[in-house]
Amino acid sequence: MKTQTQILQSIPVDPLTGSISVPIYQTSTFVQEAPGIHKGYDYARSNNPTRAVLEDIIANLESGAAGFAFASGLAAIDAVIKLLQSGDEVIAVDDIYGGAYRLFTHVYEKFGITFNYIDTTNAENVRKKITPKTKLIWLESPTNPTLKVSDIEAIATIAKEYNILLAVDNTFASASSQVPIELGVDIVINSATKYLGGHSDLIAGLVVTATKELGEKIKFIQNASGGILSPFDSFLTIRGIETLPLRIKQHSESALAIAKYLQNHPLVKNVYYPGLETHYNYEVAKKQQRYFGGIVSFDLHDDSKELASAILQSTKLFKLAESLGGIKSLCCLPSEMTHKSIPTEKRYSSGVTDSLIRLSVGLEEVDDLLNDLDFALGLATIKISTSTVGLN
Numbered sequence: 013m014k015t016q017t018q019i020l021q022s023i024p025v026d027p028l029t030g031s032i033s034v035p036i037y038q039t040s041t042f043v044q045e046a047p048g049i050h051k052g053y054d055y056a057r058s059n060n061p062t063r064a065v066l067e068d069i070i071a072n073l074e075s076g077a078a079g080f081a082f083a084s085g086l087a088a089i090d091a092v093i094k095l096l097q098s099g100d101e102v103i104a105v106d107d108i109y110g111g112a113y114r115l116f117t118h119v120y121e122k123f124g125i126t127f128n129y130i131d132t133t134n135a136e137n138v139r140k141k142i143t144p145k146t147k148l149i150w151l152e153s154p155t156n157p158t159l160k161v162s163d164i165e166a167i168a169t170i171a172k173e174y175n176i177l178l179a180v181d182n183t184f185a186s187a188s189s190q191v192p193i194e195l196g197v198d199i200v201i202n203s204a205t206k207y208l209g210g211h212s213d214l215i216a217g218l219v220v221t222a223t224k225e226l227g228e229k230i231k232f233i234q235n236a237s238g239g240i241l242s243p244f245d246s247f248l249t250i251r252g253i254e255t256l257p258l259r260i261k262q263h264s265e266s267a268l269a270i271a272k273y274l275q276n277h278p279l280v281k282n283v284y285y286p287g288l289e290t291h292y293n294y295e296v297a298k299k300q301q302r303y304f305g306g307i308v309s310f311d312l313h314d315d316s317k318e319l320a321s322a323i324l325q326s327t328k329l330f331k332l333a334e335s336l337g338g339i340k341s342l343c344c345l346p347s348e349m350t351h352k353s354i355p356t357e358k359r360y361s362s363g364v365t366d367s368l369i370r371l372s373v374g375l376e377e378v379d380d381l382l383n384d385l386d387f388a389l390g391l392a393t394i395k396i397s398t399s400t401v402g403l404n
């Protein structure tokens with residue numbers, strides 16, 4: 013895990029001008045001295061100096077051999093799946109990000125790749141699902157939105173035993189809190205749209221490979237398919253990463269305080285946060301994560317969409333929006349927003365009840381965030397008590 017100092021040190025001063033900020037090379041092509049003789053750059057889809065700096069920074073941050081920047085988290089995931097071929101099987105975490113599920117099922121199944129979704133919170137479940145055709149295991153830990161934690165190191169051991177690639181989507185933890193490659197993983201993906209960018213002002217995705225050989229394959233796919241990140245968004249992502257450790261530390265501290273507050277609120281039924289000792293697989297989270305992150309989810313004893321919506325509409329600091337990981341606090345109702353397309357029964361079995369609220373705890377003062385929630389939950393309490401005594 014890299015410290016704030018190591019990250020700042022890993023960002024180079026521009027060798028040409030001494031610019032302390034990484035220059036944005038807004039160009040499509042590069043002038044050559046003679047055919048094929050150039051300074052390492054020939055065409056900006058293949059290589060761009062601003063993107064190259066970001067790709068080195070993320071490789072270093074994730075302890076990998078090579079990094080690659082894509083136009084979105086999903087473009088990054090797409091590049092990894094393109095390592096496979098027709099007939100291959102994938103074992104994936106059942107609580108997978110909805111966009112990844114859509115890509116796997118609705119795009120790649122028709123090319124003859126099979127995806128099996130299982131509960132990976134017990135590593136042995138993975139072993140049971142392996143067949144001779146299994147070529148890739150796909151994990152997220154913690155997951156969205158109930159923050160299920162899987163033992164990355166234990167699953168990496170199984171993957172190695174069967175010579176299967178293991179990829180981890182590290183978006184929810186971020187590289188400042190969890191470094192999957194150090195736990196034996198082959199490929200790490202980040203939606204930099206979230207914590208790495210950190211300011212809710214860009215869409216970006218990053219891939220890091222543990223080895224040079226895998227890196228060459230991703231490089232080929234990146235250039236062949238062309239889903240690259242622009243120079244300006246590469247610059248913004250670098251700027252975000254510069255403060256990643258500080259932000260993750262504060263997001264995590266505030267999120268823990270909020271999780272503890274929610275645990276004691278009479279309206280709240282379940283609180284999901286990997287930093288609570290009561291959270292399933294807390295010990296595993298403690299082992300593999302330096303911080304527990306800024307996402308907290310909770311649901312209500314009165315499992316009503318209307319009540320949850322009322323809470324979300326009466327917070328002022330927590331803005332009602334999809335996405336997460338930015339400096340401003342956000343809240344959402346997964347059952348109506350991010351997880352609306354999942355059938356009710358399947359949604360309930362993974363804990364996404366009608367009243368489940370997901371918070372992305374930002375960098376406002378934690379006392380202000382607690383007051384904001386306390387006000388909204390207080391209003392909801394009044395709403396319930398007046399409706400039960402029939403005053404409405």
Ligand SMILES: *Cc1c(COP(=O)(O)O)cnc(C)c1O
Pocket residue numbers: 084085086087109111112152156181183184203204205206215216217
């Ligand atoms: C947001 C997200 C993605 C997709 O990233 P985009 O940048 O929106 O394409 C993938 N995985 C997880 C866990 C995410 O939260």
